[in-house]
Amino acid sequence: MSENNIKGILDVTMEKLRGMINADIITGAPVVVDGITLIPVSRVSYGLATGGSDFPSKTGKELFGGGGGAGVTVVPVAFVTIKDGNVKMLPIYNDLTTVEKAISMAPELVDKAKELFKKDKNNKE
Secondary structure (H helix, E strand, O other): OHHHHHHHHHHHHHHHHHHHOOHHHHEOOOEEEOOEEEEEEEEEEEEEEEEEEEEOOOOOOOEEEEEEEEEEEEEEEEEEEEEOOEEEEEEOOOOOOHHHHHHHHHHHHHHHHHHHHHHHHHHHO
C-alpha cells in the first residue's frame, strides 16, 4: 500500500514542478529596442525530494506518513542580441562556467571561421 502512497506524492510533486518550469524560463520572450532584438537567457536549477513510511498500528489499519517538495532557481546569465543579421551573446556575469564562456564566444568564433575561409579562398585564387 505504501508504494501507491509514495507514487501519489511523487506524481503530485512532479505535476507542480512541471507547472513551474517551461522553455520560456530558459529563453525569455524577445524584446525589440531601437532595432536590436534582445532575448534573455537564464540558468535553471531544480531539486525534488519525496518520501514516506508505514507506521505500526494497534487497530490493524495501515498508517502511512509521507511528503514531498520541489524547488526551482532561475538565474539570468546573458542576452542574445540580434542586429542587422549579426547575433551576439552578451553575458551578464563575469563568473561564467567554461561551457557558458564557450557558448558566449560561439558567434565570434563563427565570424572568425568565415574570415579564415574567405582568406583561404582568396589565397587559392
